[in-house]
Amino acid sequence: MRFFEYEAREVVKRAGIPVTDYGFTTDAGEAKAIAERIGGPVVIKSQVLTGGRMKAGGVKFADTPEQAERDAADVLALEINGHMPRGVLVDPKASVKQEYYAGVVWDGTRKQPVMLFSDMGGIDIEEVAEQHPDHVGRRHFSNILPLSEFQAKQCIAQTGVTGSRLNKLVPILTRLARLFVDYDMTLAEINPLAEMEDGSFVALDAHMDMENEARPRQKALLKDLGVGDEETRQAREATEFELAGEAVDAQDHRGVAGNVTEFDGNLGLVIGAGGGSLTLFDAVRNAGGQPANYCEIGGNPSVAKACGLAKLVLSKPGVDKIAVMMSIVSNTRVDIVARGVIKACLELGYDPAEKITIFRIPGAWEEEGFKILDKYGVKYADRSVSLHEASRLAVEALAGTTHTNDPASGQ
């Protein structure tokens, strides 16, 4: 989940990293009061969970409290990329000597956090890495042991920063690394990290993204920031299709069948098992298929729930056929899921043998499930057929090239 800038700054402040004397408000009059307290030129920044706010006019510079009030009123009324602002951040206009970048992201390949540092801050780090790779320092570190001062020094020194600057930056980087781990972040970024005219370092902007699954563990932080349970903070609003998927999943406590994400392909997916949805999604893509959705099914859903999900996916405009697959052997009842997806086809007036490209669920009660699939002529594969092969069969079936007597199909 993403945080607004004013929340991310609060997280940075809690970690002991210096920030400016900013204020957050939802009221233009209060913005004036904050500007008066700051006592100098200020920056009014729209608080939206989307990029491009500078270009859209969501960042304004004010020399007086009166101007700050007017600017805040304008910014509060300004919609950016379909988002209305949560409020405005009133920030002192800083007198900056140099801008730096400090960030931590999760490296999924190495399965470790990686600290990134650059002496070219204020712009996209991707752009710096591409055009000025010698200005980006990197250092992977343990998810268990804290980033040591030595490791932080190594990371900073890669960019040629030395002396007192290096020494002043070290605690900022170690604290940023600590907050990344402590608060289950997937991204913790300070950009720009400013070196002020007096030689001190201050975080002028921050971006934080937290692992969604960590919300229950981070209740205290979220409560302090005023983030309620109802705030999903997704990158975009859920589509009608996705909301309908949630409704299917909520209709019954048994198992999981829903949690859909919409894509624009023509092969509907009823897939899942132990994180297998992503693997299956990728397998379908690798086989040349265009998934119409991503979803999760597992944990022994009821027939009605499996049916509801399959119906939803089949009803999505552009979906020609569905593939029903799970990646690993699980305790999910094969016969129950088979009943659900076949029932969905029948209730929508389709021939299950036509609409289901492949059924591959290695689970409990397989033999019973195969009897049902046989009865309705649905092509299926047992656990001896890899998920990659099953995905290929699904894509071929969609293209109308599958041979009905393919021995791998189990029929």
Next chain:
Amino acid sequence: MRSDAIFIGIEVSDEIAGDAAAAARLEEVCPVDIYADAGGRVQIVDTNIDECVLCRLCIDATPPGTVKVHKLYDSGPDAVLSSDPAVA
């Protein structure tokens, strides 16, 4: 009395259909609410029949042969669940 859905059929003999104790027992044991106790009579809840998990609890809770669960997709020897020795 017999009621068939798409995959499952439920058969309850007249012998116990009006038996209050059987009705209460069936309502209690079925994990997916296929039976209801309708004022002392056994009622089959049609909308739930296809949820049957083939657990046999209804069969074990009633006298032999009085409740049968038909697997409508199966034409083999296991097509009917029953405690009637002639069927099971």
